[in-house]
Amino acid sequence: MKIDRQLGILSILLQMDTVTAPYLAEQFEVSRRTINRDIEDLCRAGIPIMTRQGAGGGISIMEGYRVDRTLFTNAEMMDILAGLRSLDSVNGTNRYGKLMEKLSAGYSDFMMGDQSVLIDLSSWYKESLAPKIELVRTAIEKCRELEFFYYSPSGESLRCIEPYYLIFRWSNWYVWGFCRTKEAFRLFKLNRMDKVRITELKFIKRQVPMPDLDNEKIFPGGIRVKALFEPACKWRLVEEFGTGCFQETAEGKLLFQADYTNREELLTWLLTFRDKVELLEPEYLRNRIRDSALRIAEKYMDNTSLAAHEKVYQRINL
Numbered sequence: 144m145k146i147d148r149q150l151g152i153l154s155i156l157l158q159m160d161t162v163t164a165p166y167l168a169e170q171f172e173v174s175r176r177t178i179n180r181d182i183e184d185l186c187r188a189g190i191p192i193m194t195r196q197g198a199g200g201g202i203s204i205m206e207g208y209r210v211d212r213t214l215f216t217n218a219e220m221m222d223i224l225a226g227l228r229s230l231d232s233v234n235g236t237n238r239y240g241k242l243m244e245k246l247s248a249g250y251s252d253f254m255m256g257d258q259s260v261l262i263d264l265s266s267w268y269k270e271s272l273a274p275k276i277e278l279v280r281t282a283i284e285k286c287r288e289l290e291f292f293y294y295s296p297s298g299e300s301l302r303c304i305e306p307y308y309l310i311f312r313w314s315n316w317y318v319w320g321f322c323r324t325k326e327a328f329r330l331f332k333l334n335r336m337d338k339v340r341i342t343e344l345k346f347i348k349r350q351v352p353m354p355d356l357d358n359e360k361i362f363p364g365g366i367r368v369k370a371l372f373e374p375a376c377k378w379r380l381v382e383e384f385g386t387g388c389f390q391e392t393a394e395g396k397l398l399f400q401a402d403y404t405n406r407e408e409l410l411t412w413l414l415t416f417r418d419k420v421e422l423l424e425p426e427y428l429r430n431r432i433r434d435s436a437l438r439i440a441e442k443y444m445d446n447t448s449l450a451a452h453e454k455v456y457q458r459i460n461l
Contacts, residue, residue, distance in 0.1 A: 148173070149181050153190065161201040272316065275333045279318050282306045282341045286348060289320070291339040293331060296407070300324065304331070305346045312356055319354045330354055365402070366409060369424040372397040376419050410435070 148171050155162060155170070167178045182202060186192050191205040282289045283306050290303045304320035311317075316333040328351070372380060374395050380388055389397040403409045410431060413420055422429045 145181075149185060152178070152181055153185060156190075156192065156202065156204050161195075161203045163201045167202070272333060275336060275339050276309065276316060278339050278341060279306055279309050279333070283309065285341075286345050288323075288342045288344040288346055289318070289339060290342050291331075292337045294335045294337065302331070303342070303344075304329070305349070307348075307351045308354070310354065310356070319351075321349065321351075328352060328354070365404065366406060366428075367424065368399070368401050368403050368409065368422070370399045370413065371421045371423060372399055372416065373419040376416055379416075 151171065152167060155167070164175045164178045164182075168175045171178070182192055182194070192202060193205050194200070194202050279289065281287075286305075288303055289306050290301070293300055293302045301324075303323040304318070305323075306318050306320040308319040309316065310319055310330075318331050318333065318336075319328065320331070321327070322329040371392075372389065374397065377389075377397060380397060380399060384399075384401055388401050389399045392398055406428065410428065413422055413432065414435070422432055
């Protein structure tokens with residue numbers, strides 16, 4: 144992409160005394176004319192680039208500007224390149240790997256394997272997620288509307304949006320855009336999007352409010368949960384909620400207390416612990432779990448056991 148290429152050219156110029164247009168054209172796999180246009184763009188952006196013709200000539204940054212050649216420290220460059228590598232881990236391409244090689248000229252330590260930060264953003268859904276990310280990025284860059292089927296707790300619907308931002312948050316990818324159906328800005332989770340396509344409709348960029356990504360805004364509380372977990376569940380509670388979410392009882396069990404956001408998701412989460420947890424509060428959800436457990440048991444009982452189960456169920460509801 145143009146901005147990637149120009150950033151790469153600038154990095155090379157900051158690290159090398161002089162380069163030629165053919166050298167840059169070969170490095171970035173474009174024509175000399177494209178390199179010349181890039182150099183003109185960099186000059187217009189205020190970078191003091193000079194060109195010299197003939198033997199020993201080439202493209203360089205003006206001598207007086209060389210005090211800024213250390214644009215990045217080695218540690219800063221390592222962080223930048225780690226970030227670029229992470230983008231390749233999710234989009235299924237080697238685009239950023241190539242840019243990384245061009246940016247890293249003069250930083251051989253990083254390329255020789257001395258990096259200490261490795262970021263992998265890929266997921267179980269990489270095969271389906273990577274094409275969606277590329278489509279969203281292309282639609283944003285070309286100002287084209289996106290159309291897709293969206294699956295939400297309220298049902299599925301066909302949506303058409305003006306995409307503005309691709310966001311990675313809460314271990315998931317989202318697109319922030321103006322929804323034509325709702326006539327408002329909405330946040331859409333990529334894993335819930337299906338049959339994504341770029342339409343022929345172009346849009347004029349409007350004033351875009353930044354999405355409110357506060358956890359309290361996206362995941363409001365409201366359900367105060369109290370549950371008793373078996374000690375074997377400690378690792379999951381620590382991983383998902385931190386060490387401060389429970390207290391150990393005298394019997395060695397874990398008294399868990401937290402705010403939860405969604406009733407159905409809470410029930411699903413608790414059921415993943417099977418018989419290793421007992422929900423204490425709220426009472427109405429405790430009853431829901433009891434009823435669900437009884438209905439699940441029905442599916443696995445023979446006729447004799449089912450009759451006994453019915454008697455137990457009747458006694459519980461007396």
